[in-house]
Amino acid sequence: MIGIVSYGGYIPRLRLSRKVIAQNMAWYSPTIFAYAQGEKAVANWDEDALSMAVNAACDCLAGQDKGAVDGVSLASTTLPYADRQSADILATALHIREAGLNTADFTGCLKAGTTALISALDALAAGKKKAVLVAAADQRGAKMASSQEMLYGDGAAALLLGGDRVIAEFEDSYSISCDFADHYRGTGKEFDYAWEERWAREQGFGKIIPEAIAGFLKKTGTAVGDYEKIVYPCCFAATHAGIARRLGADPAKVQNPLHTVCGDTGAAHPFVMLLAALEEAKPGDRILTAGFGQGCDVLSFRVTEEIRNRKPRLGFQGALANRVEMTNYAKYIKFRDLIEADLGIRGEANPNTSLTILWRNRAKLLGLVGGKCRACGTPQYTFTPVCVNPDCQATGQMDEYEFADKSGTVFMYTGDMLAASVDPPAIYGIVDFEGGGRLLADFTDCKLDDIRVGLPIRMSFRRRVKDGMRGFSGYFWKVVPQAAEARS
Amino acid sequence: MATGIRDKVAIIGMGCSRFGERWDAGPEDLMVEAFQECIADAGIEKKQIQAAWFGSCLDEVNVGKSALPPSIALRLPNIGVTRTENYCASGTEAFRGAVYAVASGAYDICLAIGVEKLKDIGYAGLPDFASGMGLTNIQWFPNMTAPGCFAMLGSSYAAKYGIDMKDLKRAMAHVSAKSHANGALNPKAHLRNPVTEEIILKSPMVAYPLGLFDCCGVSDGSACAIVATPEIARSLEKKDFVTVKALQVSLSNGEEMSYTNWDGSGFVTAAKASSQAYREAGITNPREEISMMEVHDCFSITELITMEDLHISARGGAPKDIMDGFYDLDGKIPCQVDGGLKCFGHPIGASGLRMIYEMYLQFHGRAGERQLKDPRYGLTHNLGGFPFMNVCSIAIVGKQGS
Numbered sequence A: 001m002i003g004i005v006s007y008g009g010y011i012p013r014l015r016l017s018r019k020v021i022a023q024n025m026a027w028y029s030p031t032i033f034a035y036a037q038g039e040k041a042v043a044n045w046d047e048d049a050l051s052m053a054v055n056a057a058c059d060c061l062a063g064q065d066k067g068a069v070d071g072v073s074l075a076s077t078t079l080p081y082a083d084r085q086s087a088d089i090l091a092t093a094l095h096i097r098e099a100g101l102n103t104a105d106f107t108g109c110l111k112a113g114t115t116a117l118i119s120a121l122d123a124l125a126a127g128k129k130k131a132v133l134v135a136a137a138d139q140r141g142a143k144m145a146s147s148q149e150m151l152y153g154d155g156a157a158a159l160l161l162g163g164d165r166v167i168a169e170f171e172d173s174y175s176i177s178c179d180f181a182d183h184y185r186g187t188g189k190e191f192d193y194a195w196e197e198r199w200a201r202e203q204g205f206g207k208i209i210p211e212a213i214a215g216f217l218k219k220t221g222t223a224v225g226d227y228e229k230i231v232y233p234c235c236f237a238a239t240h241a242g243i244a245r246r247l248g249a250d251p252a253k254v255q256n257p258l259h260t261v262c263g264d265t266g267a268a269h270p271f272v273m274l275l276a277a278l279e280e281a282k283p284g285d286r287i288l289t290a291g292f293g294q295g296c297d298v299l300s301f302r303v304t305e306e307i308r309n310r311k312p313r314l315g316f317q318g319a320l321a322n323r324v325e326m327t328n329y330a331k332y333i334k335f336r337d338l339i340e341a342d343l344g345i346r347g348e349a350n351p352n353t354s355l356t357i358l359w360r361n362r363a364k365l366l367g368l369v370g371g372k373c374r375a376c377g378t379p380q381y382t383f384t385p386v387c388v389n390p391d392c393q394a395t396g397q398m399d400e401y402e403f404a405d406k407s408g409t410v411f412m413y414t415g416d417m418l419a420a421s422v423d424p425p426a427i428y429g430i431v432d433f434e435g436g437g438r439l440l441a442d443f444t445d446c447k448l449d450d451i452r453v454g455l456p457i458r459m460s461f462r463r464r465v466k467d468g469m470r471g472f473s474g475y476f477w478k479v480v481p482q483a484a485e486a487r488s
Numbered sequence B: 001m002a003t004g005i006r007d008k009v010a011i012i013g014m015g016c017s018r019f020g021e022r023w024d025a026g027p028e029d030l031m032v033e034a035f036q037e038c039i040a041d042a043g044i045e046k047k048q049i050q051a052a053w054f055g056s057c058l059d060e061v062n063v064g065k066s067a068l069p070p071s072i073a074l075r076l077p078n079i080g081v082t083r084t085e086n087y088c089a090s091g092t093e094a095f096r097g098a099v100y101a102v103a104s105g106a107y108d109i110c111l112a113i114g115v116e117k118l119k120d121i122g123y124a125g126l127p128d129f130a131s132g133m134g135l136t137n138i139q140w141f142p143n144m145t146a147p148g149c150f151a152m153l154g155s156s157y158a159a160k161y162g163i164d165m166k167d168l169k170r171a172m173a174h175v176s177a178k179s180h181a182n183g184a185l186n187p188k189a190h191l192r193n194p195v196t197e198e199i200i201l202k203s204p205m206v207a208y209p210l211g212l213f214d215c216c217g218v219s220d221g222s223a224c225a226i227v228a229t230p231e232i233a234r235s236l237e238k239k240d241f242v243t244v245k246a247l248q249v250s251l252s253n254g255e256e257m258s259y260t261n262w263d264g265s266g267f268v269t270a271a272k273a274s275s276q277a278y279r280e281a282g283i284t285n286p287r288e289e290i291s292m293m294e295v296h297d298c299f300s301i302t303e304l305i306t307m308e309d310l311h312i313s314a315r316g317g318a319p320k321d322i323m324d325g326f327y328d329l330d331g332k333i334p335c336q337v338d339g340g341l342k343c344f345g346h347p348i349g350a351s352g353l354r355m356i357y358e359m360y361l362q363f364h365g366r367a368g369e370r371q372l373k374d375p376r377y378g379l380t381h382n383l384g385g386f387p388f389m390n391v392c393s394i395a396i397v398g399k400q401g402s
Helices: A018-025 A030-035 A049-061 A086-093 A112-125 A147-151 A197-220 A237-247 A266-280 A305-309 A315-321 A329-335 A355-360 A362-367 A483-487 B027-042 B068-073 B090-103 B146-161 B165-183 B197-202 B230-235 B268-281 B300-309 B318-323 B348-363
Strands: A003-010 A014-017 A039-042 A071-075 A102-106 A131-138 A155-162 A168-177 A229-231 A286-292 A295-303 A324-326 A369-373 A398-402 A408-416 A426-433 A438-442 A456-467 A472-481 B010-016 B051-055 B080-084 B109-116 B205-207 B221-228 B242-251 B290-294 B377-386 B389-399
Touching: A003 A049, A003 A266, A003 A295, A003 A315, A014 A018, A018 A030, A018 A147, A018 A329, A030 A147, A049 A086, A049 A131, A049 A155, A049 A456, A049 A472, A071 A086, A071 A112, A086 A102, A086 A362, A102 A112, A112 A131, A112 A155, A112 A168, A112 A266, A112 A286, A112 A295, A131 A266, A155 A266, A168 A197, A197 A237, A197 A286, A197 A295, A229 A266, A266 A286, A266 A315, A355 A362, A362 A369, A362 A472, A408 A456, A408 A472, A408 B146, A408 B205, A426 A472, A426 B146, A438 A472, B010 B027, B010 B230, B010 B348, B027 B068, B027 B109, B027 B221, B051 B068, B051 B090, B051 B348, B068 B080, B068 B109, B080 B090, B090 B109, B090 B221, B090 B242, B090 B348, B090 B377, B090 B389, B109 B348, B146 B165, B146 B205, B146 B300, B165 B197, B165 B300, B165 B318, B221 B230, B221 B348, B242 B268, B242 B348, B268 B300, B268 B377, B268 B389, B290 B348, B300 B318, B300 B377, B348 B377, B348 B389
Parallel strands: A014 A324, A071 A102, A071 A131, A229 A286, B051 B080, B051 B109, B290 B377
Antiparallel strands: A003 A155, A003 A168, A014 A039, A131 A155, A168 A295, A286 A295, A369 A398, A408 A426, A426 A438, A456 A472, B010 B221, B010 B242, B109 B221, B242 B389, B377 B389
């Protein structure tokens, strides 16, 4: 049996009510009112598709055997590099062993996530792989007052696929691939160029998804009624409902497309919706899942008894529950770099990033891997060959020690109005980890007033540099104070 | 067995430029301004200087690398000049180099000079750290500034002693108000207006919990000293000349930042360097024996905590001593007599020498309106870097034979 062994979700904490967009921009384009229901998930200023994918993957891998992973794929249409594989950065951030590992980015269209999934499952079915992590994430830009600005949300999800302790068994897949381009994003362009929505709805979503699902049912000799949950993306509510009617599916068994709670998360959306379905599934349920974009991928899974033993995680619902409303549209468009705001001369410094240092220290700088002294057991970050424990100071006894999954508490902190930041004050400080070790780091996803010494914290992977001059995106881990956890 | 530096080296002349936003002056002008005062005070000729040490910190925005800038600006006679850079201890390190050179017997007369020209960068505060922290650290250090780093101490100090932040802020405000009052008496100081604690408490937040008036001035300036053997001081007919009683430096080794034994309520380095300095100077009870201090009050919280690290206030006792006026100009141990970094200003490479300059003026009865009565020992203290990773230097000076 092969299938889904674990899953993890990441929905950024900020949510922008679509009413806020409409209130600010409907004067310019009243048609956006059509989509002004609910809210969309918005990546923080220090997040992108890759950083969100890392956080989803961490959620997915918690409690799993990372050592068994021999494949890592990342699906997205908004990866930071054209030539530097994001899946490799993802694997490094997760501190997955490099020898014997295959990595791949799946990109180029919105069904990239399901395509990555099918490829991984095919490799597992063929016995060529043992455990493959597939993450999907998107953080698509959109022009102010566009339909895309209303519809698109940011998010990520990850699936660990394998043959051991499978919670949802893979049954079969079927695909239609065609150059149906209702939109495209040319190389180097920031925004989608979209054709008339009526055409996309009727000839795209409304036609290709039902055809692909019908093809799948025919191939597998099953009926739509055999599936407890039908999962397919479509950000147009009426079209989404129309597809169910056309398939003859019970509307109660169709997964909600999540428009009102997070928006369309692009290549990640089939995964995000699948997570939502899995979180409600019981053993024996069959789930039909589709990804749409220049055709359509369809897969089915049968939920096993093992789902009762799944380890605690954020998942989709947990990530969704970590929510803070963003009420300031100007802040949103600044975070998305749609406007130019003065950062001051202090903000001009733009040193390049040494790639030799990044390579030499990749575990340390991307994976938050510190040292643990063999002689005295002290975890430490950062580290030199000489142990930091004054009673030890053994030389050359450092083993690798992962800090990314450790919780901790705030030791000291500040909120700095002088530091150049697009989200002042720049909050940072020092935290102490459970089990030992201390880290000086930026804080994120928090409010200065909520922070105090001793507050619990967790780590989150973030983009800390976006160097437009050189096209470089740099990443590190930041501290996320857990004010809500402390209250509960 | 090392015997320490006590009374082995005399300060025979000192000079200090006016500190401030010296839009009119470049670093060479500032150095000449300080040096002219210094050499006249020493009563020697430039050609008698045998070697020099030069403190500057932010060479990227200041004078550039090497010790050539003072050699050229002062037209020194092709002597050996060595640049010292150790964050905010750079000036005291220059002094240490010159003093040690004389003490070693290698030279009879040496110059220590420091300069920093900060107000050419186009924005407030110290220059951005980005290019100065090294190519590895730059890939993971937070987006931090000097006020932010020291502000963090406020949170850990308040947490450790269970002090309400309002009360801590009040003590910090007294620290700054006292320095403003002292700075107002000093014609060379950068900031010369007295400021009330109420205004200080109402000032805009720079980095929680530090407001604008909790931060020292960022200034241009230069200071220097000519040191020599006591024999030379006597041969120059210097009466009651000042000698070096102690010079100590202590550096973090990474424990504060990476190990969990540091509680964030003090500076490990300052506690160690001051203990060693008292031993070197023969001081057993600093609270009774030290007459005056110039400490590194880059931020009010730094000064507050330093009072404990110098073993003058008890641990957790600094806020009370401060509020009691113990460190005021008319208190038991006046601190920041010249206005401190807070109001005299903080041109980094010059600061350590400027502090010794005030001690020197006080010992010679030349401190004008802020003159103290019969000071015995003066202590200066620099703290460079970050609370969790820093360089601390301590100097103790006094009259020969005291």
